[in-house]
Amino acid sequence: MSSKLRIHSPAIHYFDMVRRCHSIREAARRLNVASSAVNRQILKLEDEIGAPLFDRLPGGLRLTAAGEIFARHVTVVLQDVERVRSELDALQGLRTGHVEIATVEAVTADLLPRVLKDMRERYPQVTVGVTLLGSKSIPEAVLAGDVDLGLAFALPRSAELEQLSVGHFSLGAIVVPEHPLASRPAASFAQCAEHGLILAKSELSIHHLLAPLRERLRQPVQAILESSSLELSRQLARRGLGVAFQTRIGIEADLAADTLKHIPLNDGGGVHSDLGLYVRRGRHLPPAVEALARQLDAEIRLRERQEREQLA
Structure with missing residues (x-):
């Protein structure tokens, strides 16, 4: 039931897709609706807000200052819908959900595969998407709502990110x-x-x-x-x-x-490099995201403890 959850105006979803694609035509294709329908919803939003949300440029659409503000609101709204959907699924005993994580290359050799194997055994109906990025690009992906979790080395402190876990490792x-x-x-x-x-x-x-x-x-x-x-x-x-x-x-x-x-x-x-797990500050995590975060935290702490013992 909750997989069909739609509790917000289509305009919210249309705006978010246009923001990601930088194109009304491409957004319409991915949403499987007419371009005119997407354009109509964007114009309606702009009329209600009283300001343009996108600059129409030769290379595509770009968020205006008003668009950036509205995009932050939309990200919070859509992520909370995912949380509600997962919690409703959990009430039904389905244990379903989907998690997107942006991570650095180093953890894909052993750490992340071990965690994902454990997740699969514990929650076989939870799916995971993984995007490889450099550490510098991961905060942007988390804050934009493109991913739920960011796993990166040596990120500077940010008021917009919450660090869920950290391990200190020797370079x-x-x-x-x-x-x-x-x-x-x-x-x-x-x-x-x-x-x-x-x-x-x-x-x-x-x-x-x-x-x-x-x-x-x-x-x-x-x-x-x-x-x-x-x-x-x-x-x-x-x-x-x-x-x-x-x-x-x-x-x-x-x-x-x-x-x-x-x-x-x-x-x-x-010289030490801190491996940290991050989410957007203030976000309520869906059960599937929280479960993966717990597994990653446990594995990071285990690796940190093992290194200390090896170097002692």
Whole structure:
């Protein structure tokens, strides 16, 4: 029953789709309605609000200042509809729901698959959508309502985001076992630079964590490679091409198989990257979203505890 829940004007849904598509025609196609119907609802909203919601530009529609304000309201309204739908489903014992999460690449190697497997076993009728983004892009996806949860490293504090969980993980060099640094319990960034650097581009939080260390080098060092892909960096490190950097999260299989070593950086007492789980502040979470958040929190805390024990 609740899957057909429609408790708000179609104009709300039409506006939200136009906002996402930047086009009335494309929004109409996705909604399976006539373009004239979508346009009529947008014009009606603009008349009621007393201001245009979109600028009509050659490249498509763009939200006006009034549109941005209205979009924040629509995001809250539609997310609350999802919460109501999930709670009604839970009352019927259906345990259904859908969760959208934006996450960074590193967690897709082991952490997230383990959590999703557990979710599937506990809540087989809950579906999940996963979008891969750089850490810098994840807050925007959460605040825009494109996703329910954001899982990212080293996000700055924001009044608009609520941190549901956080784990502190050591950033380190990853090298092959026969590398000169492999036997060290820790290493400085300068020592790593002597062996060729494989660095992250600015889309990734690792870039910003390492930037101060790179600036402190006595002589500028040109990286062998700069990439927005941690997987590519890991593969190059496995082939002995240089020293890459990340936390233990994402290289679990290599560490278990002893194909890579993780050497914590010791600059300034250590460099840490916080893996956090985020939602839009003040949002009431639907049961399915809350269930996935609980599972992620438990896994993050487990990984943090395991790392502390390994480094003790």
